[in-house]
Amino acid sequence: MNTIPTNIITGFLGVGKTTLIRHLLSQKPEHERWAVLVNEFGEIGIDGALLSEGGATVKEIPGGCMCCVAGLPMQVGLTQLLRQQQFDRLIIEPTGLGHPLEILQTLNDHFQNVIELKVCLTLIDPRHFVSQRHLDNDVFRQQLEVADVLVIGKMDLASDEQLTAMHKQLDQWLLQQRPQVQIKQGQLQPQWLEGEHQQHSPLPEPSHHHGGNYPAATLPTPTAGHPIVSKQHQGQGYFSAGWVIHPAQVFALEPLFNWVNGLSCDRLKAVLITDQGIIALNLADGVVKMLELDECEDSRLEIIHHQPLEWDALGEALKNCLTTQAL
Structure with missing residues (x-):
């Protein structure tokens, strides 16, 4: 090869x-x-x-x-x-x-x-x-x-x-x-x-920082009966929470965008099925950007911050942006 x-x-x-x-x-x-x-x-x-x-x-x-x-x-x-x-x-x-x-x-x-x-x-x-x-x-x-x-x-x-x-x-x-x-x-x-990589610094000794676990925990698959699953993570001085939403659940884009635009966090990424098509959302440095996509298997949203946030409350606010309330 x-x-x-x-x-x-x-x-x-x-x-x-x-x-x-x-x-x-x-x-x-x-x-x-x-x-x-x-x-x-x-x-x-x-x-x-x-x-x-x-x-x-x-x-x-x-x-x-x-x-x-x-x-x-x-x-x-x-x-x-x-x-x-x-x-x-x-x-x-x-x-x-x-x-x-x-x-x-x-x-x-x-x-x-x-x-x-x-x-x-x-x-x-x-x-x-x-x-x-x-x-x-x-x-x-x-x-x-x-x-x-x-x-x-x-x-x-x-x-x-x-x-x-x-x-x-x-x-x-x-x-x-x-x-x-x-x-x-x-x-x-x-x-x-193009061009070759130059080794600018001596490589360190094997790491012991253990910023994450392996293998990563497997998320349960969302189902019609349990359409939202979530997972939290922390390491390197940062905290995150992510949600995976069953594809039968559809978000209302306008309230969803307004909610994301009002968040205070270091980072948000999402791929979501909405009433106006499939969109990607990206929040960094207080600026929200939106991109249209052709397809996705389900909806996913993740928030990262240097301090823990009220993850349960954020999950409820996300759920409230669905066109029909998730079970």
Whole structure:
């Protein structure tokens, strides 16, 4: 089997990794077969539905950092993915709270003869460089350290003060000379995937942070009699709750959008069946974005925050946005 060109695309929560990968998939050559190994902090898995429309084979690893417990979730998920067929490119999208140095270590230890590691892209939001919570986060710095290319998004939302702070911090961390590219709406050109990965920092000793459990708990499948199931998760100083809703349940889009728009949380992602079609919702930095989709198997919504929220009350509010009350 030929080695597979492989890119890691990393970045903190809410920077737009999935949007960027969706754009890359829309640009891939028609004759090529791409695979995406996507890791989500929460337990329910949403990115698979968002990426599957791009014509790639997608494998999800939910439930925390895939490098936890000696990299076992990643080894199992990647092995299962690569057994399906020969791919022309593999993209690995770690959770925004995942440890990229340890992901690289797992790839080097177990997959050297299978993959050809290409450039690692780190997507950054300039506004995070005036947030001490981000600057003090070890994962945030790791994501910058492993980057072969710094992909700067959301420039239109950043102030001059935030841009100055970003360049000052990159200079302080000796990262200012790394190749940089500015993008809008995730529109990165595929040629940025080429080139070899450079090992910029020594790989760490095997991790003992145990940011998640493996195997991830299996969610019960929603049924007509029990149409909503939920799961909570915590790790790396963050908390999440996710809900999976039976496809027979339909949301009223207007009250649903108003509810999401009024939430205060670090991150919300959803793929939902509504009275106006299938839509994806994305809440980051107080901004809600909506995208129309062609299909999905069920409705899913996940909220992530750096503090625990009133999950039961949020679940009831979500239920109240259904066109018919769930049992």
